[in-house]
Amino acid sequence: MTRPGDGGSSHRALLYAGEPEFRAAVGTFIREGLARGEQIMAAVPAGQLAWIRDELGGDPPAVDFADAASFYPRQGRATRAMLDWLRRHASASPRVRLVSQQALARRTPAEVSDYLRMEAATNVIFKSFPVSVLCLYNGPALPGQMRSGVERTHPELLEDGHAVPSPGFADPRTVIRGYSAVVEPPPAAASVGFGRGDDLAGVRRFLRAELSQAGLQGDPAQLLLTAAGEAVTNALVHGGAPRRVWVYREGPALVCHVRDGGPGFADPLAAYLAPDRGAAHGHGLWLGRQACDCVEVAADGTGTHVRLLTRLPRPGLPGPGPA
Numbered sequence: 001m002t003r004p005g006d007g008g009s010s011h012r013a014l015l016y017a018g019e020p021e022f023r024a025a026v027g028t029f030i031r032e033g034l035a036r037g038e039q040i041m042a043a044v045p046a047g048q049l050a051w052i053r054d055e056l057g058g059d060p061p062a063v064d065f066a067d068a069a070s071f072y073p074r075q076g077r078a079t080r081a082m083l084d085w086l087r088r089h090a091s092a093s094p095r096v097r098l099v100s101q102q103a104l105a106r107r108t109p110a111e112v113s114d115y116l117r118m119e120a121a122t123n124v125i126f127k128s129f130p131v132s133v134l135c136l137y138n139g140p141a142l143p144g145q146m147r148s149g150v151e152r153t154h155p156e157l158l159e160d161g162h163a164v165p166s167p168g169f170a171d172p173r174t175v176i177r178g179y180s181a182v183v184e185p186p187p188a189a190a191s192v193g194f195g196r197g198d199d200l201a202g203v204r205r206f207l208r209a210e211l212s213q214a215g216l217q218g219d220p221a222q223l224l225l226t227a228a229g230e231a232v233t234n235a236l237v238h239g240g241a242p243r244r245v246w247v248y249r250e251g252p253a254l255v256c257h258v259r260d261g262g263p264g265f266a267d268p269l270a271a272y273l274a275p276d277r278g279a280a281h282g283h284g285l286w287l288g289r290q291a292c293d294c295v296e297v298a299a300d301g302t303g304t305h306v307r308l309l310t311r312l313p314r315p316g317l318p319g320p321g322p323a
Contacts, residue, residue: 029099
């Protein structure tokens, strides 16, 4: 990743320790962009949006503000929205800037790993755009070993107003592999095998029944059914025998787990890149990331495992919205 101003993209992280440091760094980053005629998007939690607006003295026309609570319901959906925004603005502005922060403390461990895999892939996904990305993290509140994850996925860190090389940065493929591990389905999980196209109708009936029994209904159920159908079809077309699909609970999520006996992707990045819009194939996992809260792809001696996780609605609360 290159530095702002030399024609390529940059991807930096700021681990801030409080409001003053946040306001100083983000305010400087945005004002620099405004002075250069750049379009800017800031997608951060509501409290931090208020800090930015107060620091800037209002809402500059060149800055698009988005509340992280609605912008990041699913990681894949947020990535798609950012790509759409980049395609709209990158050609009309010399450069563009993204300011991003998620409420990671509210994510499950599986979702945090998925987030880190996507952060690694961002170094490739955004490479063709003239974009400067600043990812924000509340340092004292980072869950678990997130600091090392931040350092591994960002080429540069912003410290005391200066960009410095990240000491832990690693090749995106290495990072994705490191955060991708096969999780075996529980022994008692409901499952059904499949081996040819004629089996698809039976697989769909099985999935509908299991999702209904688990209490997943409406748009979330239809989205998971669609994503699972794509994963099953991929296993038929590109995978090998034996092929099987399981459905089971894991914490707050319902998991649709598809396994085939094939070796999986030779390049782990292939599971994260957006397909060409005119392509007839290759949309399955990309669509799955829009539809589900988390998508995991891993392989071992038993074959390739694709796990699609969707949060179940809590009693008395509405379920996840449509993608």
